[in-house]
Amino acid sequence: MTTDAVPATATGTLTHRRLPRYAPAVTLALSAAVGAGLSAAVGFSVPAFVVGALLAYMATITIAAGVVEGRRKAVDRLVTSLVYAAFGIALVPLTSVVWSVLANGLPRFGAEFLTTSLRNVTGLHDQQAAEGLAPYIGGAYHAVLGTFLITALATLISVPVGLLASIYLVEYGRGRLARAITFFVDVMTGIPSIVAGLFAAALFGVLFGVGTRNGFAGAVALSVLMIPVVVRSSEEMLRIVPNELREAAYALGIPKWRAVVRVVLPTAISGIASGITLAIARVVGETAPLIVTAGFTSSINNNPFADWMMSLPAYVYSQAMRPLSGSTPEPSLDRAWAAALTLVIIVMALNLVARLVARLFAPKNSR
């Protein structure tokens, strides 16, 4: 053996014939044409076109790959196209919701919509506006305010209860009580929101007289929905705090409760805070429980403890189902869409806040 005896590898055992890089693109273009032809045959429609094109693409690319590249590559190409197709399908509802909310909501959305209430706005105004005799008036300020107050109160109730419950479950709970709590939290997670609403309505009926409706009752109803979400997400976050950190604290002679407050919670806080934000986003759009607890109103009410209080979901519902003017419902429908847009913006903002919060609170430079 000499130094240059590097075995001349049989060229071709590692390389393989491949389809050219542009093959998928070209196939897709051709399949689109085929899809158009196929769908035209059965009477053109977009779904038919997409399905036709997809099927044509999958068949062509799989067969081509099978012939040129071999069996494994063919399966790979087929599954790849299936995954992309599934991804596209999953995006359809999302984009179409965003699209229709934007398209229908933007005309009425704006500063005026967010700063005025519906007080003293009647069907007559809407009819005149529709005939071009007067400007469109009437906004959702009272509903935005109501949603803000009710959700804030619900958060104020749910976060301490939920967080403490999760701390109990992770750090202290052993045996029966912990299992019972976990079980009931699971049950609560599945409670239909209308049931939570009826529960709060009945509770306030018993405590303060039948038919009592106010923002606080709404907040209680939302808490019933929110607490299990907060418990669950905080519990998960606390559980992933490494046990080593707790032991490190104990070994320093730190009592357990201080270890929980000063070591475990700060380590988990970013996840907990973003979980709470997502829980808020989850309940901010609840409609049914608010309708039966907080009621409807067209005027501004900034006291959640007295009188009916409007919320954005209830506003959307009432404008869509009971337009101010029965004969010309369009202005009311536009308001409903604009309020829906407001709600979507709030939820998206909350989701962004959740990410931001997670990043802000995350332990710096942790590996």
Add this chain to the structure above:
Amino acid sequence: MPAHANRIDVGDLNVYYGSFKAVEDVSMVIEPGSVTAFIGPSGCGKSTFIRTLNRMHEVVPGARVEGKVLLDGEDLYGADVDPVVVRRQIGMVFQRPNPFPTMSIRDNVLAGIKLNGARIRRSESDEIVEQSLRGANLWTEVKDRLDKPGSGLSGGQQQRLCIARAIAVQPDVLLMDEPCSALDPISTLAIEDLISELKKNYTIVIVTHNMQQASRVSDRTAFFNIEGTGKPGRLVEMDDTAKIFTNPSVQATEDYVSGRFG
């Protein structure tokens, strides 16, 4: 400097996880101001046993202990003894470095003091931080970045930070469970040097898998063994380190230290 009167006396100790007996019938004396090494094959209960010496064992749900552990004649497992107070006197360093990720280097060192709610003046805390970090041979490496997170240090530095954190509360005894097993040889040597330094002020107990390490750093060595899986670990013999490594009285010890065993 703490007075060297921290003799540990273990009498007939049985250690359980639930119904599983992990360590059986251990009696030993740990002299004040000495370094004692625990050696033995994996799973023979070294970690379990060392954790009973500062009542860390009972942190595991269902874990319990029978027998006595006396610190200067006082039973750690006595009825009125608060485990939190025990742990302040008997500190511990773990196998994997575990600095608190949310805290700076400085706050990590001060954790045992601050997290106990003590309020101390800045000048005082500065002094504690410097002394503890010097004591752990880390001061020169980190003195310019005390406010940076502790998790940004190398593994060996993190482990020395954990040692600094443990000695900042001024314990009398320091327990170390394989403190070097996650470290490179250079960091290991740094920690071994540190142990010889620390032994002037503390009673030290160290679990190690490394025979050379045991013979380098310790005065006394205890060999633990286990008869088979599911059986409890036992103390086979304990003697001066030199004797254990040259002329042990039990055959099993000789087999183990000479590498003729598992």
